[in-house]
Amino acid sequence: MKELKLSPERRQRLIEQVQTMFARDFDENLSAFRAGELVDRMTALIGPGVYNQAVEDVRAHLQGRLDDFSGEVFVDDPA
Template sequence: MPLELDKQDRQQAIESLQRYFAENMDEPIGNVTAGALLNFFLEEVGPCLYNQGVADAQARLQQRLEDLSFEVHEDVFAYWRKFDANKPRNKPKK
């Protein structure tokens, strides 16, 4: 699945790359070159980040599923226990 940015996010990413080059590199980078570099990052590195995000979401959902069984667990055959708990216990005969 190719990673794509919407038009506004893409433009902001290109501007961010241009600023980075202007402040940290010997030469500035043009709009077309920044767009090509962004495409490279999206294709080459983007899937790693995407897959990590999916793995993080799966781990979080798995944890929530484990919590769910604890949070909503109901004891079975508990009707008589509420009566038995209130009964006085007979002392054992000697």
């Protein structure tokens, strides 16, 4: 199975968003370390399911496009 890995920039943005959310919604200030732990755990917990759903959505979309492929490029042969 493919390991989900966030880029350092994306992970940092998520850490900042978690810190903002906790301060706003729960009146609790999280250190960057604690927010990073939450990001890492949530990525490990829900990331695979979200990733798999995205792959399935793309597969279904591409399959629909392939199913319609003949209609798009087929040319009637008059012979």
